[in-house]
Amino acid sequence: MSLNLPQGMQINAPIEARFDEILTPEALAFVAKLHRAFEPRRRELLQARIDRQARIDAGEMPDFLPETQHIRDGDWQVAPLPKALECRRVEITGPVERKMIINAFNSGADSYMTDFEDSNSPNWSNQIQGQVNLFDAVRRKISYTNEAGKEYRLNDKIATMQVRPRGWHLDEKHVLVDGERVSGGLFDFALFFFHNAREQLSRGFGPFFYLPKLESHLEARLWNDIFCMAQDEIGLPRGTIKATVLLETILATFEMEEILYELREHSAGLNAGRWDYIFSCIKKFKKNTDFCLANRATINMEVPFMRSYALALVQACHKRGAPAIGGMSALIPIKSDPEANEKAMAGIRHDKNRDANDGYDGGWVAHPGLVPIAMEAFTKVLGDRPNQWDKQVGGNYGPSDWLDFQPEQPITEAGVRNNINVGIHYLGSWLAGNGCVPIHNLMEDAATAEIARSQIWQWVVSPKGRMDDGREVTAELIRSMIPEELAKVKATVSAQGEQTATYDQAAGIFEKMSLTPDFPEFLTLPLYEAMD
Numbered sequence: 001m002s003l004n005l006p007q008g009m010q011i012n013a014p015i016e017a018r019f020d021e022i023l024t025p026e027a028l029a030f031v032a033k034l035h036r037a038f039e040p041r042r043r044e045l046l047q048a049r050i051d052r053q054a055r056i057d058a059g060e061m062p063d064f065l066p067e068t069q070h071i072r073d074g075d076w077q078v079a080p081l082p083k084a085l086e087c088r089r090v091e092i093t094g095p096v097e098r099k100m101i102i103n104a105f106n107s108g109a110d111s112y113m114t115d116f117e118d119s120n121s122p123n124w125s126n127q128i129q130g131q132v133n134l135f136d137a138v139r140r141k142i143s144y145t146n147e148a149g150k151e152y153r154l155n156d157k158i159a160t161m162q163v164r165p166r167g168w169h170l171d172e173k174h175v176l177v178d179g180e181r182v183s184g185g186l187f188d189f190a191l192f193f194f195h196n197a198r199e200q201l202s203r204g205f206g207p208f209f210y211l212p213k214l215e216s217h218l219e220a221r222l223w224n225d226i227f228c229m230a231q232d233e234i235g236l237p238r239g240t241i242k243a244t245v246l247l248e249t250i251l252a253t254f255e256m257e258e259i260l261y262e263l264r265e266h267s268a269g270l271n272a273g274r275w276d277y278i279f280s281c282i283k284k285f286k287k288n289t290d291f292c293l294a295n296r297a298t299i300n301m302e303v304p305f306m307r308s309y310a311l312a313l314v315q316a317c318h319k320r321g322a323p324a325i326g327g328m329s330a331l332i333p334i335k336s337d338p339e340a341n342e343k344a345m346a347g348i349r350h351d352k353n354r355d356a357n358d359g360y361d362g363g364w365v366a367h368p369g370l371v372p373i374a375m376e377a378f379t380k381v382l383g384d385r386p387n388q389w390d391k392q393v394g395g396n397y398g399p400s401d402w403l404d405f406q407p408e409q410p411i412t413e414a415g416v417r418n419n420i421n422v423g424i425h426y427l428g429s430w431l432a433g434n435g436c437v438p439i440h441n442l443m444e445d446a447a448t449a450e451i452a453r454s455q456i457w458q459w460v461v462s463p464k465g466r467m468d469d470g471r472e473v474t475a476e477l478i479r480s481m482i483p484e485e486l487a488k489v490k491a492t493v494s495a496q497g498e499q500t501a502t503y504d505q506a507a508g509i510f511e512k513m514s515l516t517p518d519f520p521e522f523l524t525l526p527l528y529e530a531m532d
């Protein structure tokens with residue numbers, strides 16, 4: 001099938017059934033227009049990230065920006081939110097896969113963040129089929145029949161949809177405008193918005209988004225300007241779009257209020273994206289020889305640097321009349337072991353109780369089976385109220401809290417092996433087209449896998465990368481463990497009846513990204529180039 005493309009656009013990918021309904025000339029012209037208007041700024045902001053990293057590598061430490069003091073001191077609030085976003089006690093998330101979309105809408109959660117990002121492997125088919133699925137879902141025409149003949153349809157009452165496009169760093173390599181790749185995030189946003197914004201409004205919802213991995217208020221300003229132009233182009237009033245920013249990088253923590261301010265006409269608050277946050281802390285300070293975090297499993301929401309970030313986020317949001325949404329525990333139901341399952345469910349309950357008591361207005365869950373537990377935890381604190389935006393959080397948080405990265409021990413052989421095992425398993429699955437995987441009874445996605453691979457890099461490089469038995473974590477040790485862990489991963493995957501074809505390549509990429517002197521900024525960058 002061939003498409004009628006706007007001048008200057010090329011698409012180098014197969015056009016599968018129904019893709020032409022998404023890749024219409026009008027929708028693609030909209031993509032091209034936004035690309036031409038904003039791509040130079042995306043490039044500048046990505047360069048600014050590289051420049052900032054170089055300064056941090058040379059010893060600069062982040063702090064609040066003097067030039068935005070007036071915003072932090074000013075008296076302003078975000079614009080009022082529509083009714084559909086008042087109650088977000090439980091938000092389920094998941095990749096844009098047809099059956100999962102229906103299950104998530106029907107899960108009983110207040111809202112559903114449908115994900116082109118951390119839980120999605122962004123191959124061409126997933127991206128465009130994902131748009132087809134969402135197009136059908138918005139119109140309540142989505143259905144699915146599994147191999148056993150079970151039929152899936154939307155219930156009468158469904159969760160409010162929010163869409164997470166890709167982050168600024170990822171391109172959509174199959175689509176070129178004037179010979180240049182378009183931004184993955186802009187592409188996802190533009191196609192979804194073009195086809196669905198009006199339809200959503202007519203159904204009492206709205207075009208609601210989640211914005212991932214921002215590192216500064218200038219990156220939020222770019223999204224805001226895109227929203228303004230997009231709304232103008234299709235004739236919707238400015239402020240119709242609402243977007244929640246994932247506060248999931250250490251640098252953005254110093255600009256929380258500025259991010260809310262930039263998006264104030266379009267802001268639906270902030271979310272504590274804990275996994276990318278931990279990854280960002282490692283990435284930004286990886287060359288600092290004083291800093292080296294312990295085993296991945298020990299870095300939870302209750303270690304002091306994470307706790308102070310979580311509380312500061314509620315403080316910033318509620319001061320500005322914006323929702324504060326909690327992040328996701330990686331615990332998921334464990335079908336095969338009732339005792340382990342009970343422990344996992346207790347972990348979820350603990351996580352949501354803490355967030356609700358801290359003042360969060362809601363929180364994320366990874367799986368429909370977790371919705372009732374999270375709902376109970378938030379209802380216990382909120383009662384009949386849809387949210388607790390009025391709850392103000394005291395305290396002064398800043399660099400001394402957020403940059404005090406502890407604990408540094410234990411680092412154990414089991415911890416090293418777990419990072420290698422999870423990293424290879426996740427990369428192999430991603431290359432095979434699945435961006436969210438249960439591994440050792442935990443949800444693993446791009447953000448959790450980033451922690452695994454960046455810890456290996458850091459432990460090899462840092463003088464503090466020493467295991468509790470006294471051995472150093474060296475490149476040789478990692479090289480010797482990779483084939484052993486690869487064999488275990490392949491055995492696990494085969495036992496689940498899945499193909500192992502992508503796992504050798506995954507192990508090769510994992511080794512390279514863990515041991516190269518130049519830390520790859522995101523694991524998805526080399527992986528995306530490795531896929532068709």
Ligand SMILES: CC(=O)SCCNC(=O)CCNC(=O)[C@H](O)C(C)(C)COP(=O)(O)OP(=O)(O)OC[C@H]1O[C@@H](n2cnc3c(N)ncnc32)[C@H](O)[C@@H]1OP(=O)(O)O
Nearest residue numbers: 093094100103104118119275328366367436437438443447
């Ligand atoms: C760091 C971050 O960005 S967090 C946000 C990104 N991460 C996510 O969104 C997590 C999404 N979650 C998932 O993909 C899955 O829950 C996994 C991979 C963790 C576990 O998947 P599975 O082992 O297949 O779960 P399980 O077998 O228990 O699923 C049972 C049913 O629930 C469905 N289900 C599980 N998770 C979800 C979900 N998040 N959304 C919708 N349906 C779901 C399954 O499709 C399955 O449906 P079926 O019974 O109709 O066939």
Ligand SMILES: O=CC(=O)O
Nearest residue numbers: 273274275276447
């Ligand atoms: O996107 C969420 C995160 O924790 O990362």
Ligand SMILES: [Mg+2]
Nearest residue numbers: 118273276447
């Ligand atoms: Mg994330």
